[in-house]
Amino acid sequence: MPRQATESPKSRRTLQASKTAAKMLRPGRTEVRPHRFCLAYSITGTFMTQSTPRVADHPAHPQFLSRWSPRAYANDEISEQELLTILEAARWAPSSYNSQPWRFVFARRGTPHWTKLLGLLNEFNRSWAENASALVIVLSKTTFAPPGSTEEVAMPTHSFDAGSAWGYLALQASLSGWHAHGMAGFDKEKTRTELGVPANFAIEAAVAIGKIGDKAMLPEGLRSKEEPSPRLPLQALVSEGTFKG
Amino acid sequence: MPRQATESPKSRRTLQASKTAAKMLRPGRTEVRPHRFCLAYSITGTFMTQSTPRVADHPAHPQFLSRWSPRAYANDEISEQELLTILEAARWAPSSYNSQPWRFVFARRGTPHWTKLLGLLNEFNRSWAENASALVIVLSKTTFAPPGSTEEVAMPTHSFDAGSAWGYLALQASLSGWHAHGMAGFDKEKTRTELGVPANFAIEAAVAIGKIGDKAMLPEGLRSKEEPSPRLPLQALVSEGTFKG
Ligand SMILES: Cc1cc2nc3c(=O)[nH]c(=O)nc-3n(C[C@H](O)[C@H](O)[C@H](O)COP(=O)(O)O)c2cc1C
Ligand SMILES: Cc1cc2nc3c(=O)[nH]c(=O)nc-3n(C[C@H](O)[C@H](O)[C@H](O)COP(=O)(O)O)c2cc1C
Numbered sequence: 219m220p221r222q223a224t225e226s227p228k229s230r231r232t233l234q235a236s237k238t239a240a241k242m243l244r245p246g247r248t249e250v251r252p253h254r255f256c257l258a259y260s261i262t263g264t265f266m267t268q269s270t271p272r273v274a275d276h277p278a279h280p281q282f283l284s285r286w287s288p289r290a291y292a293n294d295e296i297s298e299q300e301l302l303t304i305l306e307a308a309r310w311a312p313s314s315y316n317s318q319p320w321r322f323v324f325a326r327r328g329t330p331h332w333t334k335l336l337g338l339l340n341e342f343n344r345s346w347a348e349n350a351s352a353l354v355i356v357l358s359k360t361t362f363a364p365p366g367s368t369e370e371v372a373m374p375t376h377s378f379d380a381g382s383a384w385g386y387l388a389l390q391a392s393l394s395g396w397h398a399h400g401m402a403g404f405d406k407e408k409t410r411t412e413l414g415v416p417a418n419f420a421i422e423a424a425v426a427i428g429k430i431g432d433k434a435m436l437p438e439g440l441r442s443k444e445e446p447s448p449r450l451p452l453q454a455l456v457s458e459g460t461f462k463g
Numbered sequence: 464m465p466r467q468a469t470e471s472p473k474s475r476r477t478l479q480a481s482k483t484a485a486k487m488l489r490p491g492r493t494e495v496r497p498h499r500f501c502l503a504y505s506i507t508g509t510f511m512t513q514s515t516p517r518v519a520d521h522p523a524h525p526q527f528l529s530r531w532s533p534r535a536y537a538n539d540e541i542s543e544q545e546l547l548t549i550l551e552a553a554r555w556a557p558s559s560y561n562s563q564p565w566r567f568v569f570a571r572r573g574t575p576h577w578t579k580l581l582g583l584l585n586e587f588n589r590s591w592a593e594n595a596s597a598l599v600i601v602l603s604k605t606t607f608a609p610p611g612s613t614e615e616v617a618m619p620t621h622s623f624d625a626g627s628a629w630g631y632l633a634l635q636a637s638l639s640g641w642h643a644h645g646m647a648g649f650d651k652e653k654t655r656t657e658l659g660v661p662a663n664f665a666i667e668a669a670v671a672i673g674k675i676g677d678k679a680m681l682p683e684g685l686r687s688k689e690e691p692s693p694r695l696p697l698q699a700l701v702s703e704g705t706f707k708g
Contacts, residue, residue: 276544278551279638282631287557299521305701306523309694311630312532314647316692321708322701331704357706375647378667381626382633385556386527389631393524402559402620413706422623447561449554456550456567459576461602461658463566 271445275452285392286446287399289346290436291428295328296351300394304427305354307390313379319359320383323413326352334412339424340403346436347401350426355409356384357419370418380422391427399426516690520697530637531691532644534591535681536673540573541596545639549672550599552635558624564604565628568658571597579657584669585648591681592646595671600654601629602664615663625667636672644671 272283305322313319325331327350335353336344347353358380361370384400391398401424409421433444454463517528550567558564570576572595580598581589592598603625606615629645636643646669654666678689699708 272555274551275554276548276551278548278555278635282552282555282635285555285557302697302701303521303523306519306521306697307527309520309697309700310517310523310527310530312530312633312645314645316694318695318700320700321706323704323706324701325704329703334704375622375626375668377620377622378626378629381623381628382630383626384623385627385630386634388557388627389634390523390527400557400559413704415706419706423620449561450563452547452551452554455554455563455565456547456569458574459568459570459579459658461566461568461660461664 271448281389281393283446285389286397287388288397288428288430288433288444289399289440290431290433290444291346291349291351291397291426292431293327293349294351294429296326296396296427298326300396301326301352301427304387304391304394304396304398307386308383311379311383311386313382314373314375315362315365317359317362317373317376317379319362319373319376320380321357321359321419323355323357324352335424338404338409338412339401340405343401343403343424343426346440347399347426349431349435350399350428351396352427354387354425354427355413356380356387356422356425357415358422359418360420361418376420377422380420384423384425387425395429396427397430400424401426516693526634526638528691530634531642532633533642533673533675533678533689534644534685535676535678535689536591536594536596536642536671537676538572538594539596539674541571541641541672543571545641546571546597546672549632549636549639549641549643552631553628556624556628556631558627559618559620560607560610562604562607562618562621562624564607564618564621565625566602566604566664568600568602569597580669583649583654583657584646585650588646588648588669588671591685592644592671594676594680595644595673596641597672599632599670599672600658601625601667601670602660603667604663605665606663621665622667625665629668629670632670640674641672642675645669646671 274283301324305324308320308322309318311320323335325335332353335355336348338355339347358376360373360376362373363370388398388400404424406421409415415421433441436444519528546569550569553565553567554563556565568580570580577598580600581593583600584592603621605618605621607618608615633643633645649669651666654660660666678686681689
C-alpha cells in the first residue's frame with residue numbers, strides 16, 4: 219500500500235480543525251476509540267509515517283477519521299445478528315432511482331461457507347484475512363427497470379452506488395466495535411463461478427470484517443503499516459468552478 | 464423516482480430493531496432530527512408510502528436512516544467553511560491502494576460559478592436544485608501509479624471508491640444540519656468541456672446541498688415524494704455463501 223506524502227502546510231485552519239477534533243473527541247463524545255490520542259496530539263497538520271497521523275483539515279465528524287482498515291485480526295467469531303447490523307447500514311445508502319444495486323454474499327468464521335470465500339482471495343490477502351471473523355463479497359446489479367417499465371436497461375451508476383453502500387458498511391463496522399477491510403485482490407472469475415453470480419451483476423470488492431488483534435502476529439513488512447493511513451490534503455481534491463487536477 | 468413496495472413481514476426481529484432505534488433516538492442521543500418521530504413511531508415493520516416510513520431490520524446507527532435526499536431547498540447561502548467540512552468527510556473514505564480517486568468541483572449560491580454549474584443539470588433537476596446552496600460535481604481518476612512505479616495504469620475501482628466518498632459526504636451533510644441530493648441527470652459532455660475535465664477522469668455524479676425548505680413550493684407531483692424513501696428488505700440483498708439474486 220502506498221503511503222502518500224501529504225505534507226499540507228501548517229495553516230491556521232488546520233490547527234483550528236485539530237483543536238476542534240480534539241474537543242469533539244473528548245471522552246463521552248466519541249463512539250470509536252482506537253486512535254483518539256493521535257487526533258488529539260497531532261496538531262502539526264502534517265502526517266508522520268510512524269505515529270498514527272490523522273488530522274482533519276475541517277471539523278468533520280470524528281467517526282470518519284476513526285474508521286480504518288487493519289490486517290491484524292483477532293480470530294473471533296461474529297454472530298449473524300452482529301454481521302447483519304453492519305450490512306443494515308449499507309441498505310440505507312442513496313442510489314440513482316433508489317435502485318439499490320448492492321448485493322452481499324457473506325461467510326462467517328466457523329461456518330461451512332468460510333473456506334469457500336477465503337479461497338477466493340489472493341495469497342497475500344488470505345495470509346491476514348484468514349484471521350477475520352466474516353468475509354463479504356460486494357456485488358452490484360448492472361441493469362434496472364426504470365420507473366413505469368419492466369424492461370431492464372443498463373444502470374451506469376451501479377459501482378458508484380455500491381461504493382456508497384460499502385462505505386456505510388465500513389463505518390457501521392467501526393461504530394459497532396469491529397473493523398472492515400476492503401480488498402480488490404481476489405479472483406473475480408472464480409467468485410462468479412463459485413458463488414453463481416449472473417452476468418448482469420458486477421463483482422465489486424471483497425471485505426474482511428473482524429476485531430483488532432495483536433499486530434505482533436503480522437510479518438515485519440505489514441506490522442509497520444498497521445495504522446490509520448494518511449490522506450491527500452483536501453485542497454488537492456477540491457476546486458471551485460473549474461477542474462484543477 | 465420509483466417507490467418500491469417493500470412490505471417485509473412484521474417479524475420479531477423487526478419489532479426489536481425498531482424498539483432499539485426508538486431508544487437510540489431519544490433526545491440527547493441522536494444528532495439528526497428531521498425524521499426522528501417516524502423511526503420512533505413506525506413499529507409495524509412495513510413501509511407506508513405516505514408517512515415517512517423508515518424502520519431498520521437491524522439496529523444500525525440511526526444516522527444512516529436519518530440521511531435522505533430532499534428536493535425542497537430553502538435558498539440559503541452556505542459558507543465555504545461549512546461546505547469544506549462536508550467534503551472533508553469524503554476525504555477519509557477508504558480506497559484501493561489508498562489511491563483516493565475522488566475529486567470535487569463546487570459552486571456556492573451567490574458566487575460567480577453558480578450559474579455555470581446549475582446550467583449543467585437537466586431541466587427537471589434544475590427546477591428544484593436552483594434553490595440549493597451548493598452544487599458539487601463528483602469526479603474520479605480512472606488511472607493510478609501503483610506503489611513503486613510512476614507509470615499510470617487503469618484503476619478498476621475508481622467509481623466504487625468515489626461512491627464511498629460521496630456516501631460520507633452525504634452523511635456529513637446530514638450530520639451538519641444540511642442535506643445532500645445526488646443527481647445523475649446532468650450533461651456529462653458539457654460538464655467535461657465547461658469544467659475542463661481531462662480524459663482520465665470520469666464524471667460520476669452531481670450533488671445539490673442545501674437546507675430543507677417548505678415543500679409547498681414544489682409542484683404537486685414532487686410534493687408527495689418529499690420524504691425519506693423506503694428500502695428493499697435486507698434479506699433481499701444478503702445471502703450466505705452463494706449468490707441468491
Ligand atoms: C476497493 C478496495 C480494495 C482494496 N484492496 C485491498 C487489498 O486487496 N489488500 C489490502 O490489503 N488492502 C486493500 N484495500 C485497503 C486500502 O489499502 C485501504 O482502505 C486504504 O489504504 C486506506 O486506508 P484505511 O482504510 O485504513 O483508511 C482496499 C480498499 C478498497 C476500498
Ligand atoms: C448517483 C445518484 C443519482 C441520482 N440522480 C437523481 C436525479 O438525477 N434526480 C433526482 O431527483 N434524484 C436523483 N437521485 C436521488 C435518488 O433518487 C435517491 O437517493 C434515492 O431515491 C434514495 O432516496 P434517499 O436518498 O432520500 O434515501 C440520485 C441519487 C444517486 C445516488
